Amino acid sequence: MDSYKKIIVTGHLGFIASAFCHMYKNKYEITGVDFNGHGSMIENLVDGVKDIRADISDTDQMKSLFEEIKPDAIINFAAESHVDRANENDLGFWKSNVLGARNLALLACENNIRMVHVSTDEVYGDAEENNEPWTENSRISPKNAYAVTKTAAEMMLQAYCNSSKHNLDVVITRGANTIGPRQFPEKAVPKAIWCFNTEQPFPLFRTPAKRMWMYVDDHVTGIEAALRLGKKGETYNLAPGFDSEAITEVVIEKIRSIIGKGIINKVDDRDNYDLRYWMHAEKAKNDLKWEAQYDLQKTLSSTVNWYMDNMDWLKAANMHFK
Numbered sequence: 466m467d468s469y470k471k472i473i474v475t476g477h478l479g480f481i482a483s484a485f486c487h488m489y490k491n492k493y494e495i496t497g498v499d500f501n502g503h504g505s506m507i508e509n510l511v512d513g514v515k516d517i518r519a520d521i522s523d524t525d526q527m528k529s530l531f532e533e534i535k536p537d538a539i540i541n542f543a544a545e546s547h548v549d550r551a552n553e554n555d556l557g558f559w560k561s562n563v564l565g566a567r568n569l570a571l572l573a574c575e576n577n578i579r580m581v582h583v584s585t586d587e588v589y590g591d592a593e594e595n596n597e598p599w600t601e602n603s604r605i606s607p608k609n610a611y612a613v614t615k616t617a618a619e620m621m622l623q624a625y626c627n628s629s630k631h632n633l634d635v636v637i638t639r640g641a642n643t644i645g646p647r648q649f650p651e652k653a654v655p656k657a658i659w660c661f662n663t664e665q666p667f668p669l670f671r672t673p674a675k676r677m678w679m680y681v682d683d684h685v686t687g688i689e690a691a692l693r694l695g696k697k698g699e700t701y702n703l704a705p706g707f708d709s710e711a712i713t714e715v716v717i718e719k720i721r722s723i724i725g726k727g728i729i730n731k732v733d734d735r736d737n738y739d740l741r742y743w744m745h746a747e748k749a750k751n752d753l754k755w756e757a758q759y760d761l762q763k764t765l766s767s768t769v770n771w772y773m774d775n776m777d778w779l780k781a782a783n784m785h786f787k
């Protein structure tokens with residue numbers, strides 16, 4: 466099937482899936498499934514999206530959902546996604562990120578529909594300064610418990626795709642570090658915007674870490690292109706241009722200068738701290754006809770402007786977080 470109408474989007478109360486719903490609510494008939502866990506906000510619900518409260522790791526709930534909706538495709542965004550929390554206790558990460566993906570994959574097989582699985586560049590681990598940018602064939606070497614669960618899910622889905630019993634029609638995306646509207650303030654950028662606006666010091670890890678900073682709208686257009694044009698069993702890096710790479714300190718300083726105030730405190734690095742993710746997205750450009758549209762400056766100004774215009778959202782998110 467090359468055109469999809471009715472799709473299930475998991476994790477629609479979170480950051481990236483809610484951006485997807487905003488962008489594609491008129492193109493697809495979307496049913497969102499979320500258990501309203503960490504990182505989710507009911508305020509992120511998009512008008513016109515059917516809202517189901519359920520846990521993707523619950524087999525019975527997912528079975529009834531598929532029976533009720535009869536989707537043409539599923540996009541799995543739902544995941545436990547914060548490295549610090551995974552370092553403390555990764556059990557829930559295995560449940561959501563691996564068992565949840567397994568449930569959805571088996572139902573996708575049974576119903577003979579496409580599954581797009583949203584994964585991450587963190588599966589590659591840490592890039593050295595002189596490394597070539599990662600391609601989809603680069604070594605997989607996750608360094609933290611979150612990334613390990615994302616890797617485990619990818620491998621399981623590939624096995625289902627390759628087995629003649631399952632024959633899963635899966636496409637996997639590996640997105641770069643993403644920022645933009647509605648990101649939970651446990652992540653660096655919204656946290657910095659909150660701290661700078663409330664005269665609290667922003668805790669910045671002492672060792673400089675490099676990231677490619679991708680705007681969330683670019684990430685979701687890549688995922689949608691993967692749904693339409695991705696080849697069965699293939700994995701696609703989704704990354705912005707190379708000049709969107711910057712150390713966190715530079716990004717936080719730029720945010721401080723856009724806001725015009727703020728205090729930064731250097732703190733000890735977290736455990737399992739990857740210092741660099743570095744990849745290119747040539748395959749997505751060729752196969753998916755996708756390319757990121759935002760450069761670093763536009764990514765940062767669009768992100769900061771949204772939060773400055775939506776301080777009530779940030780305040781509410783910060784209350785959840787505490």
Ligand SMILES: NC(=O)c1ccc[n+]([C@@H]2O[C@H](COP(=O)([O-])OP(=O)(O)OC[C@H]3O[C@@H](n4cnc5c(N)ncnc54)[C@H](O)[C@@H]3O)[C@@H](O)[C@H]2O)c1
Nearest residue numbers: 476478479480481500502504505520521543544561640643
């Ligand atoms: N944020 C990034 O920089 C980034 C980069 C690359 C890939 N990703 C991937 O994108 C996806 C979305 O990330 P995000 O940053 O939007 O995360 P998020 O934490 O903002 O949202 C995740 C959502 O999934 C829901 N969820 C988690 N477990 C669930 C379960 N068992 N059942 C139902 N709902 C569940 C949560 O309640 C939440 O609403 C994740 O798969 C993540 O690995 C994120």
